Amino acid sequence: MPALGVWINAIWILLFASFDAAFSSYSEDQCSWRGSGLSQQQGSVEQISLHCSEGTLDWLYPKGALRLTLSPRLPSVAVGPGGSSSGLITACVKPSEQFHGAQLYLERDGVLELLVGDRLESSPPPRVRCFSRLPGERVALFLQATPHQDISRRIASFRYELRGDWTARLSLDSNPISSEEACRPCNNTEILMAVCTSDFVVRGNIRSVVEDDNLRAAVIKVSATRVFRQKYALFTGNSRLTSRGEVRTLLQCGVKPGPGSFLFTGRVHFGEAWLGCAPRYKDFQRAYTIAKAAQQIPCELPVD
Structure with missing residues (x-):
């Protein structure tokens, strides 16, 4: 008579195989793919095309392999913070902590x-990994199942983002760009462009800076006196005069708390605000006034 454990494993296999077809799905609106590997052959490779600039993938009971073609619907010209157009696309993947x-x-x-x-199980959470793709370069993600004898619940899950070349300043890869480039102060042209293209534009003060060694980032706690624009609810509060939020930047930039008002700009990266250009507000005002008088501002901002 088969052992109880064998019967339990057989029941689990039949249960998940029965809804496997219904479980595998791709939502173009939500930019997500979910599926099970129970119906795949051991050496098979399923082809999947990801057309969104960001989304998620959840692979239950990995078996065989998935080949993910990255074909995001991005603007024909990827414009960086300095107004440059290199056509470079940066992609990042953030594995779940239970990958x-x-x-x-x-x-x-x-x-x-x-x-x-x-x-x-005892390993630390996997880190975000980023890479770049040049125009015409063939790039894909290859997700290969690791053979396991047991049938315990395993899910290979991650989020992904594909953006223009401005995300090079946000790279959290294990091989990041140089500290000199990542921490270089923005020039006036870059500042004015960041005001137009950033996910958030906020005037505020630095309350404190907390170092996160695991994330390899500095978390800047900001008291915002004016929120010009934010793509998500990053800066919130009950007060009519101030809001609070957090902005992250690379740890090697050595950001320290200090007095004065700043203009914080940047991008949302996996739901978190990451710093782009952050001039002192009086320096931004001066650059904006000069550019406006010369009719060279890329967009309007209601400055004081």
Whole structure:
């Protein structure tokens, strides 16, 4: 008579195989893919095309492999903070803290590079990994299941973002850009462009700076006296005069709390605000006034 554990495993297999077809789905509106590997053959590769600039993937009971083609619907010209247009696309993946059962590779012109390995229960959470793609370069993600004898619940899950070349300043890859480039103060042209293209534009003061060694980032706690624009509810509060929020930047930039009013601009990266240009507000005012008099401002901002 079969052991009880064998019967339990068989029941689980039948249960999940029965709804496997219904479970596998792709939502173009939500830019998400969910599926189960129970119906895949051991050596099979399922082809999936991701057309959104950001989304999620959840692979239950990984088996075989998935090849993910990145075809985002981005503007024809990717404009950086300085108004440049290189056509460079930066992609980032953020594995879930419970990422198990597979290994994620970057496939670039037929060559595989490991981005995220299959992790043990005791392993620290996997980090965000970023890479860039040049125009015409063939890039895909290859998610390969790791063989396991047990049938315990395993899910290979991650979020992804694909953006223009401005995200190079936000890279949290294990091979980040140089500190000199990442922490370089913005010039006046970059500041004025950041006001037009950033996900948030906020005037405020630095309350404190907290270092997060695990994230390799400095968390700047901001008291915002004026929110010009924000893509998400990043800066909120009960007071009519001030709101509070957090902005992250690379740890090696050495940001310290100090007096004075700043103009914080930047991008939302996996739901978190990351710093772009942050001049002192009086310096921004001066640059804006000069550019406006010369009719060279890229967009209007109701400055004081």
